[in-house]
Amino acid sequence: MLNKNVVIAHRGASAYAPEHTFASYDLSHFDMAADYIELDVHMTLDGEVIVMHDETIDRTGLSHGTIKEMTLDEIKQVRIGKWFNDKYPELAKDYYLEQTVPTLREVLKRYGQANYYIETKAPDIYPGMEDKLTGILDEFQLLTEVRMKNYQTVIQSFSLESLIKMSQLKPGITLLLLCKKGMLRGMTDEDLMKIQMFVYAVGPNYKDLDGELIERMHHLGFLVFPYTLNNEEDMERLINEGIDGAFTNNPDLLRKQFRIDNGEIFE
Numbered sequence: 001m002l003n004k005n006v007v008i009a010h011r012g013a014s015a016y017a018p019e020h021t022f023a024s025y026d027l028s029h030f031d032m033a034a035d036y037i038e039l040d041v042h043m044t045l046d047g048e049v050i051v052m053h054d055e056t057i058d059r060t061g062l063s064h065g066t067i068k069e070m071t072l073d074e075i076k077q078v079r080i081g082k083w084f085n086d087k088y089p090e091l092a093k094d095y096y097l098e099q100t101v102p103t104l105r106e107v108l109k110r111y112g113q114a115n116y117y118i119e120t121k122a123p124d125i126y127p128g129m130e131d132k133l134t135g136i137l138d139e140f141q142l143l144t145e146v147r148m149k150n151y152q153t154v155i156q157s158f159s160l161e162s163l164i165k166m167s168q169l170k171p172g173i174t175l176l177l178l179c180k181k182g183m184l185r186g187m188t189d190e191d192l193m194k195i196q197m198f199v200y201a202v203g204p205n206y207k208d209l210d211g212e213l214i215e216r217m218h219h220l221g222f223l224v225f226p227y228t229l230n231n232e233e234d235m236e237r238l239i240n241e242g243i244d245g246a247f248t249n250n251p252d253l254l255r256k257q258f259r260i261d262n263g264e265i266f267e
């Protein structure tokens with residue numbers, strides 16, 4: 001059951017390879033054995049669900065275009081590794097230059113029954129996204145009772161509305177509410193308890209977290225998975241404070257910190 005010491009590879013092993021590419025997911029999934037692949041999904045003009053963090057191709061594609069105004073064919077012309085090679089010359093690899101934007105179906109085909117944390121990004125600008133997403137996940141048999149029971153396919157969003165839609169489409173689906181800084185502290189226990197009835201975990205900004213807030217969330221019945229925990233000092237602090245796992249660009253480092261905490265390795 002994936003509810004303890006959970007390593008969620010944020011955009012893949014994105015500290016080492018260009019985010020949201022097969023290069024990055026291969027590294028986290030096959031080489032680092034992270035528990036989950038994290039995916040941000042958007043929809044193209046012709047209704048294809050694709051994986052990318054931003055709403056435009058500008059940053060990682062080094063060109064101009066908005067996903068919802070582009071067809072899949074147009075998006076497939078874009079290469080999304082050069083920005084990484086330019087920014088991190090010490091990590092640059094030639095084959096990163098060939099990396100393209102994956103569709104969700106391509107990812108699910110390649111990694112099969114792996115564990116996924118899928119974020120509905122900007123769901124307000126993609127009407128019908130939740131329907132489309134559940135359809136694709138069903139097609140790949142990723143929303144079976146067993147997988148839901150074991151938290152193997154999780155939908156995450158900053159939009160509570162999007163999570164409500166998902167739970168209406170698939171009662172019992174595993175959901176995580178992403179929280180901007182200050183959000184959880186601004187909510188009453190009563191409001192949070194209503195959300196906890198269909199949301200199993202919260203994903204706060206790690207800078208917002210301390211032992212007291214983690215304990216409060218646990219007391220309300222949530223697991224706690226902060227984003228995005230990339231340095232060892234923060235990892236160590238929050239593991240000691242009681243997090244259940246985290247989103248990280250460095251899945252290898254987080255796994256190591258959990259093992260140190262478990263007494264499996266000594267430093």
Ligand code: G3P
Nearest residue numbers: 010040119156178227247
């Ligand atoms: O989904 C967790 C974390 O990824 C949220 O922030 O902006 O990196 O998608 P972002």
Ligand code: CA
Nearest residue numbers: 038039040119
């Ligand atoms: Ca995300």
